[in-house]
Amino acid sequence: MKPLAELTWPLVAQAVAEGVTTVILPLGATEQHGPHLPLGTDTVRARALAERLAERLPVLVAPTFPVGCSDEHGGFAGLLGLEAETLAAVIVDCARRMVAWGVRRLVVLSAHGGNGRALALAEARLRRELPELALWIPDAAMVCGDAVRAVAAVDAVSFNAIGLHAGEGETSELLRLCPEQVRLNQATPGYTGDMEEGLTRLIAAGTRALSDNGVMGDPRLADADRGERYLAAQTACYEASLRALLTAQPVAFSEDGSA
Numbered sequence: 001m002k003p004l005a006e007l008t009w010p011l012v013a014q015a016v017a018e019g020v021t022t023v024i025l026p027l028g029a030t031e032q033h034g035p036h037l038p039l040g041t042d043t044v045r046a047r048a049l050a051e052r053l054a055e056r057l058p059v060l061v062a063p064t065f066p067v068g069c070s071d072e073h074g075g076f077a078g079l080l081g082l083e084a085e086t087l088a089a090v091i092v093d094c095a096r097r098m099v100a101w102g103v104r105r106l107v108v109l110s111a112h113g114g115n116g117r118a119l120a121l122a123e124a125r126l127r128r129e130l131p132e133l134a135l136w137i138p139d140a141a142m143v144c145g146d147a148v149r150a151v152a153a154v155d156a157v158s159f160n161a162i163g164l165h166a167g168e169g170e171t172s173e174l175l176r177l178c179p180e181q182v183r184l185n186q187a188t189p190g191y192t193g194d195m196e197e198g199l200t201r202l203i204a205a206g207t208r209a210l211s212d213n214g215v216m217g218d219p220r221l222a223d224a225d226r227g228e229r230y231l232a233a234q235t236a237c238y239e240a241s242l243r244a245l246l247t248a249q250p251v252a253f254s255e256d257g258s259a
């Protein structure tokens with residue numbers, strides 16, 4: 001299906017009547033992604049994944065939210081951000097309107113890890129306030145992590161190079177999606193130590209304390225063709241889970257969102 005914002009109300013009403021009752025709500029962010037990637041990197045990635053899924057599945061795609069919870073990137077210019085409670089409220093408010101015109105399943109597809117607390121808050125509220133709405137809020141690392149690492153392994157790219165932020169992984173994807181926005185001559189490695197330890201330190205003290213240029217990973221290894229393979233692998237992982245969600249009755253889903 002075309003993106004929701006490009007449809008008319010009669011077209012949406014018709015789609016719902018024909019059984020298209022699932023909406024993907026993509027979440028991005030506006031935050032530093034090193035000296036070489038645009039602030040809207042996560043927004044670009046969220047929109048691309050949602051649109052690829054909508055090409056394969058009977059789902060509607062809501063406009064991508066371009067602002068998330070990004071205070072871990074404080075101290076770098078360009079940051080926009082919401083409190084976790086605010087983002088959770090935005091999700092719940094939109095879901096309430098969706099339910100009113102017939103939506104029965106909501107998939108919140110966040111391309112930004114910092115949204116985690118907001119997503120947990122939203123999930124708790126949605127399960128309490130809109131129990132008729134089946135909900136899936138995938139954890140990107142859980143759903144796609146192995147598939148992404150498998151793509152990298154083929155090219156002998158290490159996990160520390162893929163990185164957690166603006167590293168080889170995101171840079172490869174952006175080279176595929178919007179190469180004109182990638183300043184590859186500015187791409188320099190940032191924190192390239194152990195990424196699990198890096199994540200712990202990032203959560204505790206923010207990116208600035210860890211990496212002068214805001215990068216976690218090594219973007220110099222980025223490659224557009226590998227970016228396409230990353231995107232295809234993630235799309236396939238989400239698609240498989242979504243197919244199961246679409247064929248199940250909403251009431252059949254348990255608290256943790258599994259079938």
Ligand SMILES: [Zn+2]
Pocket residue numbers: 033041042111112165166170
């Ligand atoms: Zn990002």
